[in-house]
Amino acid sequence: MQVTLRNPRRVVEVTGPIRVHALLDRLEINRESVIVICGDTLVPSDALLLDTDVVEVRPVISGGCL
Amino acid sequence: MKCRVCTGPAVIDVRRHNANFCAEHFIAHCQEQVRRTIDHFSMMKPDDKVLVAVSGGKDSLALWDILSELGYQADGLYLGLGIGEYSNESTHYSRDFAERVEGHLVEIDLPTDVGFDIPTGARLARRAPCSACGLSKRHLFNQAALEGGYDVVCTGHNLDDEAAVLLGNVLRWNVDYLGRQHPVLEARPGFARKVKPLVRLAEREMAAYCVLRGIDYQVEECPMSAGNRHIGYKEALDAIEAGSPGTKAAFFHEFLDKASHLFTPESDAIRDELLECATCGSPTTGEVCAFCRLIERASNKGTSGSVAIEMGQTRS
Numbered sequence: 001m002q003v004t005l006r007n008p009r010r011v012v013e014v015t016g017p018i019r020v021h022a023l024l025d026r027l028e029i030n031r032e033s034v035i036v037i038c039g040d041t042l043v044p045s046d047a048l049l050l051d052t053d054v055v056e057v058r059p060v061i062s063g064g065c066l
Numbered sequence: 067m068k069c070r071v072c073t074g075p076a077v078i079d080v081r082r083h084n085a086n087f088c089a090e091h092f093i094a095h096c097q098e099q100v101r102r103t104i105d106h107f108s109m110m111k112p113d114d115k116v117l118v119a120v121s122g123g124k125d126s127l128a129l130w131d132i133l134s135e136l137g138y139q140a141d142g143l144y145l146g147l148g149i150g151e152y153s154n155e156s157t158h159y160s161r162d163f164a165e166r167v168e169g170h171l172v173e174i175d176l177p178t179d180v181g182f183d184i185p186t187g188a189r190l191a192r193r194a195p196c197s198a199c200g201l202s203k204r205h206l207f208n209q210a211a212l213e214g215g216y217d218v219v220c221t222g223h224n225l226d227d228e229a230a231v232l233l234g235n236v237l238r239w240n241v242d243y244l245g246r247q248h249p250v251l252e253a254r255p256g257f258a259r260k261v262k263p264l265v266r267l268a269e270r271e272m273a274a275y276c277v278l279r280g281i282d283y284q285v286e287e288c289p290m291s292a293g294n295r296h297i298g299y300k301e302a303l304d305a306i307e308a309g310s311p312g313t314k315a316a317f318f319h320e321f322l323d324k325a326s327h328l329f330t331p332e333s334d335a336i337r338d339e340l341l342e343c344a345t346c347g348s349p350t351t352g353e354v355c356a357f358c359r360l361i362e363r364a365s366n367k368g369t370s371g372s373v374a375i376e377m378g379q380t381r382s
Contacts, residue, residue: 007287032304035078035273042077042277044067044086058285060273061226061300062123 001049003027004056016051023049024057033061078274081311089278096275099266100132107249109261114217116140119207120163120171122156122284124276125222127163129264131279133220134167140220143210145203146175148183149290156284163281172214174206180361184290187364195290198360205348205357211258223262226269229314230299232321245329248322256342256349268314269300 001016003023014023020043024031036043037056049055067076069088076086087095104110116133120126120142133140144160147153157173164171177183180202182190188198211219228247235243253259264272276283291297306313342348343355350356 006285009286030301030304030308032081032268032270032307033301035270035277037277042089042274044076044079046067046079058273059287060124060269061297061304062125062269062287 001051001053001055004054006057006059014055016049016053018049019045020047020049021045023055027057029057034059077278078271080268080271082268082307082315084311092271093275093278096128096267096271097132097135100129100263101136103249103263103266104136104261107261109250109263110138110218110220112137114138115215117172117207117211117214117216117219118142119203119219119221120144120160121222122159122163123222124272124281124283124285125224125227125264125269127159127281127283128272128275128279129220129222130163130167130169131281132275133263134169141170141172141214141216143172143174143207143219145206146173146177147199147202148175148177149185149288152284152286152289155286159282159284163283166281172210174210176202176206180206181365182361187360188290190365191360191363193360196294196296198364199290201356201360205355208258208260209346209348212256216258218259218261221260221262222264222272224264224267224269224272225315225318226300226303227296228262228265229303229318230296232318233299233303234296241329244326248326254349256340256347265318266315 001014003012003014004010005012005027012027014026018026020036021031024034024036024045031045034057036047037058038047038049038053043049067079067086068074069076069091070085071091072088074088077089078092079086110116116138118126118130118133118140120130122144130140130142142160142164144157146157160171174180184195184199184202188195191198207219232247235247249262249265251257251260303314303317340349340351341353343350343358344353345358346355348355348357
């Protein structure tokens with residue numbers, strides 16, 4: 001499957017099926033710092049992602065000036 | 067995973083609540099958290115004239131959306147920072163959302179209205195970009211609220227923001243800042259009332275809320291914030307949170323319950339000593355306020371008094 005990452009924006013190929021939490025572990029991404037979107041749907045950490053899915057791992061940490 | 071409310075398929079798990087939600091009940095959960103926060107801290111009354119500080123990011127747009135859903139009459143205030151394409155996109159998202167909620171968006175453009183952009187101004191003033199940006203926002207939001215007759219300014223500071231600031235203040239024992247860190251900053255002469263209704267909601271929840279509500283927001287990180295200290299604190303707290311869900315919320319909210327009052331007298335003493343800025347009249351500890359000094363250095367020219375703000379621009 002194609003997985004889009006941000007900051008910087010890039011696309012990586014990951015073999016499915018794989019659960020969201022396992023995908024994040026494989027990419028060494030803290031699940032507290034992202035949301036995962038499959039197609040146009042938000043998915044929880046136990047969702048199963050398939051080879052044909054288009055996935056975005058979107059970071060949620062923001063801010064500089066507070 | 068199943069929604070804890072309706073047992074339908076969940077779209078998000080919130081580990082610190084040990085709960086999963088479907089889209090409908092997650093949106094309701096977020097709105098209820100904000101309603102409770104406003105009630106708990108007596109942040110504002112239903113008929114208050116409210117100004118939301120809008121950046122085009124997830125937190126401020128979600129806040130404006132939630133306040134609208136809760137029935138508040140809220141205007142938005144957007145500050146253009148002059149950070150190239152990043153600012154252009156942020157403006158676009160802010161205006162689009164204002165149209166969506168048929169809201170009144172007040173716009174201030176830092177380069178046009180004040181005379182400097184953040185990248186250039188920070189360099190000339192020899193300040194970190196985030197420092198120049200934060201100072202500009204605090205000053206101009208406050209000024210716009212006072213001049214516009216708003217009862218309260220709402221900012222989109224979420225639980226992660228507040229926990230990161232608290233961590234930074236504790237690590238350096240900034241006792242005056244600790245005394246001022248509260249979801250409500252009361253109005254004082256020269257200062258508008260400021261509140262933070264999102265302090266019970268984490269950054270991840272705000273991003274999820276926007277996706278589920280179909281709110282387009284600026285996802286890219288500000289290009290000026292690379293290496294920012296607060297982002298490092300957030301990453302550290304997320305690492306702790308991953309192993310011990312609920313730690314961030316306990317850190318901040320237990321501080322409010324058990325320790326915040328210990329630092330207040332120190333902060334009050336500083337407030338009592340404030341003078342009027344010789345240039346713009348804003349409260350300051352020195353002869354000229356920090357923002358007027360920033361203008362002078364950043365725009366390579368003398369200050370000419372209070373910045374005139376065009377309050378009438380409506381984008382709806």
